[in-house]
Amino acid sequence: MFSVLSRISLLLAVLLTVPVLRAQREKLPPDDLEIVEKKWPDAKKTNTGIRYIVQREGQGEFAQSGDMVSVVYQGTLLDGRIFDRIADPSRPFVFRLGRDVVIQGWDDILQRMRKGERRLVIIPPELGYGTRGSPPRIPRDATLVFVMELVEIKRE
Numbered sequence: 001m002f003s004v005l006s007r008i009s010l011l012l013a014v015l016l017t018v019p020v021l022r023a024q025r026e027k028l029p030p031d032d033l034e035i036v037e038k039k040w041p042d043a044k045k046t047n048t049g050i051r052y053i054v055q056r057e058g059q060g061e062f063a064q065s066g067d068m069v070s071v072v073y074q075g076t077l078l079d080g081r082i083f084d085r086i087a088d089p090s091r092p093f094v095f096r097l098g099r100d101v102v103i104q105g106w107d108d109i110l111q112r113m114r115k116g117e118r119r120l121v122i123i124p125p126e127l128g129y130g131t132r133g134s135p136p137r138i139p140r141d142a143t144l145v146f147v148m149e150l151v152e153i154k155r156e
Contacts, residue, residue, distance in 0.1 A: 026049070027048075027125075028051075028143055029125070032078055035078050036051060036078070036143070043122060046108065046112065048105075048108050048127065049126075049127065050121060050123055050124070050127060051121070051122040052122065053120045054118075054119050055119060056116070056117060056118040056149075057114075057116075057117060058113055058114030058115050058117025058118075059114055059115060059116055060115050060153070062111060062112065062114055063110050063111055063113055063114070063115075064097070064098075064111060064155075065098025066096065066099075067096070067097045067153050067154060067155055068095070068096055068097075068154040068156065069095065069097050069110055069150060069152065069154075070093070070150075070153075071086070071092055071094075071095075071106075071149065071150055072086050072087055072089050072151055073085065073093070073146050073147065073148035074146065074147050074148075075144055075145070076144075076145045077138070077139075078142075078145060084137070089149075097110055097111065103123065103127065103128050104127045104128075105121070105124070105127035105128055106123075106146075106148075109121050109148075110148075110150060115151070115152060115153050116149070116150065116151075117150050118149040118150075119146075119147070119148060119149075120146070120147050121145070121146045121147075121148055122143065122144070123143065123144045123145075124143060125140075125142055125143055128143070129144075
């Protein structure tokens with residue numbers, strides 16, 4: 001028979017060897033989450049809270065921090081209002097990935113994409129413009145929706 005102390009020791013040993021599972025905090029505001037789940041029920045979720053749908057697979061290696069990337073995109077609010085767009089692949093938006101040139105959500109999701117890949121991406125406010133927004137086009141605490149294509153990756 002096990003004593004109480006032996007049972008506690010055994011339970012502690014088991015708990016210390018089992019990986020700790022932490023619940024990920026939902027980053028979308030409740031009202032936005034309801035809209036996103038209704039409008040894009042098949043969206044996958046990253047560990048950072050970004051949701052996405054791959055519309056066209058890319059090829060080659062994933063983009064990495066430090067790469068020069070070229071992107072075409074359209075950014076909208078959840079209600080569909082367009083706040084920014086660069087659509088011409090011959091004149092894409094070019095920047096160095098992972099250097100805080102763009103919102104955190106872009107730096108994150110682009111490192112999960114390959115050249116030629118096109119995704120619908122839903123970025124929670126804290127990975128976008130947060131509580132400050134980007135007036136007048138982007139209000140405070142706005143969930144952002146992008147259709148983005150990674151046109152080119154250049155390593156230097």
